[in-house]
Amino acid sequence: MSNLEKYDEIFLTNFRVTKEQLNTLEYQSVSVWDSIGHMGLIAALEETFEIMIDTEDIISYASYENGKKILLKYNVEI
Amino acid sequence: MFLDLDKKKSSSIAAVDSTGMQISYGELNGFANEFYSAINKRTLIFILSENTIGSLAGYVASLSVKVVPLLLSSKTDKEVLDKLINLYRPEYLWLPERLSGDFNYDFSFRKFDYVLLKTGMEAFQLNDNLSLLLTTSGSTGSPKLVRHSYSNVEENARNVAAFFELSPVERAIAILPMQYTMGLSVITSHLFAGSAVLLVNGTLTDKSFWSFLKEHRATSFTGVPYSFEVLSKLRFTGMDLPDLKLLTQGGGKLSNKLFLEFAEYAHRTGRKFIATYGQTEGTARMAFLPADMALAKPGSIGKAIPNGELSLINENGEEIVETEASGEMVYRGPNVTLGYALTGEDLIKGDENNGVLFTGDIAKRDAEGYYYIIGRLSRFLKLYGFRISLDETEQIVKSVFDIDCICTGNDEMMKIYITDRNKKDQIHNYVVDKTGLFHKAIEIEIIDEIPKNASGKTIYSNLSLQ
Numbered sequence: 001m002s003n004l005e006k007y008d009e010i011f012l013t014n015f016r017v018t019k020e021q022l023n024t025l026e027y028q029s030v031s032v033w034d035s036i037g038h039m040g041l042i043a044a045l046e047e048t049f050e051i052m053i054d055t056e057d058i059i060s061y062a063s064y065e066n067g068k069k070i071l072l073k074y075n076v077e078i
Numbered sequence: 079m080f081l082d083l084d085k086k087k088s089s090s091i092a093a094v095d096s097t098g099m100q101i102s103y104g105e106l107n108g109f110a111n112e113f114y115s116a117i118n119k120r121t122l123i124f125i126l127s128e129n130t131i132g133s134l135a136g137y138v139a140s141l142s143v144k145v146v147p148l149l150l151s152s153k154t155d156k157e158v159l160d161k162l163i164n165l166y167r168p169e170y171l172w173l174p175e176r177l178s179g180d181f182n183y184d185f186s187f188r189k190f191d192y193v194l195l196k197t198g199m200e201a202f203q204l205n206d207n208l209s210l211l212l213t214t215s216g217s218t219g220s221p222k223l224v225r226h227s228y229s230n231v232e233e234n235a236r237n238v239a240a241f242f243e244l245s246p247v248e249r250a251i252a253i254l255p256m257q258y259t260m261g262l263s264v265i266t267s268h269l270f271a272g273s274a275v276l277l278v279n280g281t282l283t284d285k286s287f288w289s290f291l292k293e294h295r296a297t298s299f300t301g302v303p304y305s306f307e308v309l310s311k312l313r314f315t316g317m318d319l320p321d322l323k324l325l326t327q328g329g330g331k332l333s334n335k336l337f338l339e340f341a342e343y344a345h346r347t348g349r350k351f352i353a354t355y356g357q358t359e360g361t362a363r364m365a366f367l368p369a370d371m372a373l374a375k376p377g378s379i380g381k382a383i384p385n386g387e388l389s390l391i392n393e394n395g396e397e398i399v400e401t402e403a404s405g406e407m408v409y410r411g412p413n414v415t416l417g418y419a420l421t422g423e424d425l426i427k428g429d430e431n432n433g434v435l436f437t438g439d440i441a442k443r444d445a446e447g448y449y450y451i452i453g454r455l456s457r458f459l460k461l462y463g464f465r466i467s468l469d470e471t472e473q474i475v476k477s478v479f480d481i482d483c484i485c486t487g488n489d490e491m492m493k494i495y496i497t498d499r500n501k502k503d504q505i506h507n508y509v510v511d512k513t514g515l516f517h518k519a520i521e522i523e524i525i526d527e528i529p530k531n532a533s534g535k536t537i538y539s540n541l542s543l544q
Contacts, residue, residue, distance in 0.1 A: 016517060027283075035281035036462060036516040039308055055312045059285045 003049075007071075007078045010044045011064055025064040049076045080142040081235055083107055086272040090246060095277040096290050099131045099190065103272070106138055109189065113139035116186050116194055117170060120144050122201040122425070124163065126152040126173035127257040129277040132192030134265065136172040137256065141231065146204055146425075147172075148211040148223065149257035155512070156180060165221050166422045167199040202422035207429070211419065212259055212358050220470055224358045225416040225427070231266060233412040234361040237383045238267035241366055242298075242324065242352065248273035249321075250298045251291060253282070253305075254463070260328045263362035264300045282308045295321040302329030302463025303489075306336050315343040328354040328363065330460040330489060331451055334377050341372035355379035355451065360435050361413035364388070365449060378448045379441075386411030388449055390441060406455060407441040410434050457538075459487045461519055466492060474512065475505055482528045484536055491519045499524050 001009075011022055015032045027033055033041070042058050045051070045067075051074040053061075061067050068078040079085075086092075088104030101109075113136070117123075123140060125147045127133045133152075140147040148166065150159065152174055171183065175193045178185070183195035210226040238244075250268045252275050254261030268275050276294050280287050282305060291299075299322065301309070306327060325340060332340075332353065344351035350369035356362045365388060367380030382388040390398045390405035398405050410433055417430030440453035457468040468485040475483045475494060483505075484495040492515070496505060502522045510517045529537040 014518075032517060034516075035283045035308065036304075036519075038283040039311060040516070040518060042311070055317070058312060059283060059288060062285075 003076065003078050006048050007068070010041065010048060014041050014044055022064050027062045045071070049074065051076060079107075080138065081232065081266060081270045083138070083142065083269065086269075087246070090272060091274045092269060093131055093134055093275040093277055094294060095130045095134075096279055096286065097130065097191075101131050101135065101190075106135060107142075109135050110139040110142040112187075112189070113194075114143040114145075117143070117145055120204060121146070121169040122166065122204065123147050123170040123172055124159075124166075124168040125149050125257075126154065126159075126171065126177065127255065128152045128174065129252055129256055129261070129279040130174075130191070131277065132174065132190035133172075133256060134275070134277060135190055136192060137262075137265075138269070140172075141209060141228075144209075145170075146208055146211065148213075149262070150213065151255060151257050152177065153514075162221060163197070163199075166223075166419075166425075167197075167201060169197060169199055169201045171195045171197065203426045205416075205426050205428055207416065208425060212257065212262070214358055214418075214465065214467075220467065221420055223419045225419050225425070226361060227416055227429070230361045230413050230415055232270075233385070234263055234363065235266040235270035237385060237413070238263055238363055239271040240384055241368075242267065242326065244268060244271035244273055246272040248297050249276055249294055250274070251276050251278060251296045251300070253278040253280075253287070254300060254302065254329075258464075259358040259362040260300065260302070260356060263356070282312070291322075292319070297321050298324035298326065300326045300328070303327070303332045303336070304462045306332055306340060310336055310339060315339065322349070324350045324352070326352045326354060328356050329463040331377070337372075337376045341376060344369065345373055353379060355449075357435075357437060359415050359431075360409055360411070360437075361415060364409045364411065364413070364435075364437075367448070371448075375444075375448050378444075378450050380448060382409065382411065383413075386413070388441075390443055391436075401443060401447060402445050404440060404442040404452060407437045407439050407449065407451075408434065409437055459492055460489050461487075461492065461515055464515075466513060466515070468492070471509065471513070475509065478508065479505055484528055484538065486538055491521060494520065494522050495525050495528065496522060497525060497527060 057070050084107055086103040090103050092101050092103045092106045094100040123145050125136050127149045172192055172194055175191050178193045181195055183197045186194040186196050207227040208225055209228040209231055211223045214222050252264045256262050265275050276296055278287055340351045351372050352369050353367045354363050355365040365379045365382050367378050387410040389408045390403055391408055392398055392405050414431050414433045414435045419425055438456045439451050442450045442452050459466045472485045479501055481498055487493050506522050509520055531537050
């Protein structure tokens, strides 16, 4: 599986959205991406890509798209 | 006056909210008069709450002028809300202005982004001591309400202010929802002490929360176990927060690992970590573990709060006299609420508990008299700090989907057992919607048949996760 596929899979299973929704998906744009969903997302990203995300990046992880840029800092290219 | 609010310094800030609005004690008292001139009688009001100045002012004014509020989340499902309106017939609603379009009631007045609407319904008779109504379980729409007296609310505020040693210099983060007993306790205890309340209408993972906390130099934070899980994940103990001196916890049992993480952090950095125990039926708090005992007694809820008393009883309801023992925990104190209401006619009822509360929690008492919660008698879960009744969820699923089912679980997740594979997704979505729980906290499992005994009663012990 490519990184993009893994990345998409995390969002699809964690937030139960469709592939079409991914590009515009933002924190709190769907009811499941709330505080609890957010922590689930971070845990899944850390586990899948074997990284540890900083506090500042956890609270800045505001969308599907902007998340890709954040992961770059951890040498994960999506 | 309510919480002696008229005796606080009138220019002091009583509350600030995350929209940037703020209110002084003087303005809060002035608003109570304005509120009363619009209503002008003792009656029932529903407040659709959120952690904002408008919601807070409506609550404080109601208690000050003896109008009786039921606090409900502003996110309450419209269907659930209509059911409660029909059942309890509030004469007024106080709600965020942006929601007023959903209701066909007469407009009375607006203030702080909230509006007062008059329903035209005639309220039921209200008992003279009745001060406040809160729901018992999150958002499943149960009509069961807890009836509080005026002294319940005052005593809670006084006691909590005393054992947290609150003073007017405090600036407390109030992020737990104000319609939730412990969220409300944070607010009332700090107002009683003349402190400032920092109202957060958001969550710990909002970037804006952290800038708000720093900008207003918060001195205390109160959370449920899930909040501490998030704080731990956000590596809170490594943050630079020089003003934050007090962490308090309630709303269920913290894991030992997290308990120690925060107790050690507090000890190491000269802060206080105070674990508490409470229920809506006991006006939020009934026991606390003093900060200096946190490392010596990790996982303990401590001892009864000032003016309260804890004891244990055995299966026959007899008090256990031995110090080291376990049994159902019983609480006695001035914050034990009056009883429940199931319909509007119950609002006239007086005190049915007489200061004694059978908590339904099984506790262990150690040789020094410290209590530890080790189990629960009744069938409910505490998920993310909210109490979810298993029997109630079972009833909802049975009636909506016309099938038999079983709900069990632990404080991490709820499991619903059904026999009809085709209804799995439908039921999952429905329960997620109705309870507002995270979808991964609810699991639906298909079994061949629902285990029953000879008399047709469900046998829960046959299923895992009990």
